[in-house]
Amino acid sequence: MVTTVVFLVIAGLTFVNAVILTNGLGAAGRGAVAAAYGATIVFGWAFQFGLPAAAAYYAKDLDQRDIMNAAWRMCLVGAIPFAVLLTPFYLWQFNGVAFAEGGQSLKFWYLAFVAIHIVQSPFQSVVFYLRGIGSTLLFNILLAAPQVGITLGYLALYVTGNLSVEAALTSTMIMMTLGWALAFTVSGSWPTAGLPSRHFAALRDYGLRSWVGSLSFIISLRVDQMLLVGFVDLSDLGIYAVSAALATLSSPVARAIAQALQPFIRHAATDEERIARINRSLRWTVAASLAVLGSLGLAASVFVPFVFGEEFSESVLPLLILLPGAFASDVNQVFATALLGFNQPEKASRAQVYSAIATVVGLLALLGPLGIIGAAITSSVAYSVGTISTGLYWRRLSADVRAGRATGATTPVHS
Numbered sequence: 320m321v322t323t324v325v326f327l328v329i330a331g332l333t334f335v336n337a338v339i340l341t342n343g344l345g346a347a348g349r350g351a352v353a354a355a356y357g358a359t360i361v362f363g364w365a366f367q368f369g370l371p372a373a374a375a376y377y378a379k380d381l382d383q384r385d386i387m388n389a390a391w392r393m394c395l396v397g398a399i400p401f402a403v404l405l406t407p408f409y410l411w412q413f414n415g416v417a418f419a420e421g422g423q424s425l426k427f428w429y430l431a432f433v434a435i436h437i438v439q440s441p442f443q444s445v446v447f448y449l450r451g452i453g454s455t456l457l458f459n460i461l462l463a464a465p466q467v468g469i470t471l472g473y474l475a476l477y478v479t480g481n482l483s484v485e486a487a488l489t490s491t492m493i494m495m496t497l498g499w500a501l502a503f504t505v506s507g508s509w510p511t512a513g514l515p516s517r518h519f520a521a522l523r524d525y526g527l528r529s530w531v532g533s534l535s536f537i538i539s540l541r542v543d544q545m546l547l548v549g550f551v552d553l554s555d556l557g558i559y560a561v562s563a564a565l566a567t568l569s570s571p572v573a574r575a576i577a578q579a580l581q582p583f584i585r586h587a588a589t590d591e592e593r594i595a596r597i598n599r600s601l602r603w604t605v606a607a608s609l610a611v612l613g614s615l616g617l618a619a620s621v622f623v624p625f626v627f628g629e630e631f632s633e634s635v636l637p638l639l640i641l642l643p644g645a646f647a648s649d650v651n652q653v654f655a656t657a658l659l660g661f662n663q664p665e666k667a668s669r670a671q672v673y674s675a676i677a678t679v680v681g682l683l684a685l686l687g688p689l690g691i692i693g694a695a696i697t698s699s700v701a702y703s704v705g706t707i708s709t710g711l712y713w714r715r716l717s718a719d720v721r722a723g724r725a726t727g728a729t730t731p732v733h734s
Contacts, residue, residue: 328463332470337564339473341557341627343482347420350557351484354417355428356491357560358545362405363436366398369526371443372659376525378451381518384511389522390444391510398437409433415549417556428488435492442499445508461505465498529664531672543682543694550686559691561627561634563698565619566641569611573604573649577656590720597657597717601650608649612642637695644699647706654709658716661726666712674705 340349370390377386412418413426449458472490476482503509516522544563547556577600587593615622616639624632658667678701685693720726 332466333564334568335470336473337561338626339477339482340487341561341631343473343477344484344487344557346554346557346630347552348484348487348557349560350417350553350555351421351425352487352491353544353556353560354421354548354553355425355484355488356432358412358548359429359432359436361545362402362433363439366394366401366437367440367443367526367530368393368397368523369528369530369664370440370522371447371526372529372664373522373526374444375447375451376659376662377518377522378448381522383448383506383508385516385518386448386522387441387444387508388511388514388516389519390441392514392516392519393440393523393526394437395514398440402433402437405433412545412548416551417548417553420553424485428492431492435496438499441508441510442502445502445506449506457505461498461502464501465495468494468498525664529659529668531665531668543678543698546682546686547691547694551690555691558631558634559637559694561623561631562637562641562691562695565615565623565634565638566645568615569608569645569649570652572607572611573652576600576604576607577652590726593660594717594720597653597660597713600656601653604649604653608646612646616642637691640692640695641699644702647699647703651702651706651709654706654713657713658709661716661720663712663716666716667709670708670712671705673708674701677701677704 337349340352344352370393374386374390409430412429418425418429446458446462449461469491472494473482473487476486476490544556544560547559551559587596619635619638623635623638627634655667655671658664678697681697681700682694685697687693689696
């Protein structure tokens with residue numbers, strides 16, 4: 320319940336951010352922020368190489384310092400080289416419609432956010448480790464801190480009449496950096512000399528098995544906005560950003576239930592108890608998601624123009640198209656957590672790869688002729704593909720568990 324409340328607060332802050340930016344900057348300004356910051360969020364997940372998932376899985380089995388040094392080491396040997404290899408993609412983005420309109424300043428901020436996202440993995444590893452050991456309060460405080468700071472920054476700029484694209488991006492960078500630094504300081508997770516990690520290989524191997532899935536999931540979730548930068552102008556990008564943001568309003572509940580579930584799966588006394596907790600979490604997620612998304616769908620045609628202004632009335636149709644996919648994504652949170660908790664991250668990864676493939680194929684086919692509507696259709700279908708696949712994997716695994724052919728007991732780690 321604590322995690323659910325905090326995730327709802329974070330979602331509320333995200334909604335407040337959307338209202339402030341759309342009312343203060345208009346569609347084009349909102350699109351500029353989405354191009355420079357929103358389009359780089361995928362990189363933050365790409366650069367993690369699954370270390371946060373490994374931190375959660377081994378939290379009660381390994382020393383915190385060992386886990387955190389492994390996360391910092393992956394920044395050096397994985398994230399930085401990967402960021403360099405993606406240079407051709409950055410150049411493609413810069414030749415797109417949005418950056419042609421936004422100019423050199425927008426390109427600078429885009430690269431700055433790519434760079435800062437290199438150290439997102441240690442931050443996520445800190446909070447996932449805390450989740451893994453059951454430190455619920457500190458987990459939620461540190462997870463929420465960057466978002467709280469970003470919202471306070473936007474609000475201060477808006478109230479004082481200083482909100483601009485440059486000011487919004489500067490504030491986002493500062494607040495995000497401070498939030499991450501707070502997490503490292505409070506938890507004692509700054510890197511140590513030489514980055515010693517006795518179990519780096521085990522953490523890396525588990526992380527890589529889960530990384531493909533988490534990366535594929537975030538690709539399905541965010542790549543539409545990344546690719547839209549090359550196909551539509553800043554105004555259309557801003558309109559779609561509002562639709563995409565509203566479609567995730569139910570996600571915090573599902574994420575909270577899934578996040579809180581993992582320690583109970585990992586450390587429950589029996590497999591029977593593990594499965595019972597997963598099924599209970601699934602029922603809660605379905606009920607909460609339907610309540611939020613159903614209400615949003617019924618009120619969208621009045622709610623969106625009233626809150627964001629008539630300029631954003633075009634956000635309603637893509638939002639309605641995204642809602643079925645948003646429900647599927649919520650359910651997928653529980654299925655994926657169940658697979659991770661039973662040491663089957665590769666199955667969760669495989670399902671999300673199917674979703675990512677559907678995303679890429681759909682976007683290539685529909686972005687050109689349909690623009691933001693094509694992006695919404697593709698995303699909704701892709702979310703559903705991922706959830707159906709993950710659900711089938713979990714159904715087979717749970718049957719194996721009941722038959723005694725699989726278990727959720729801890730996998731030992733050897734020095």
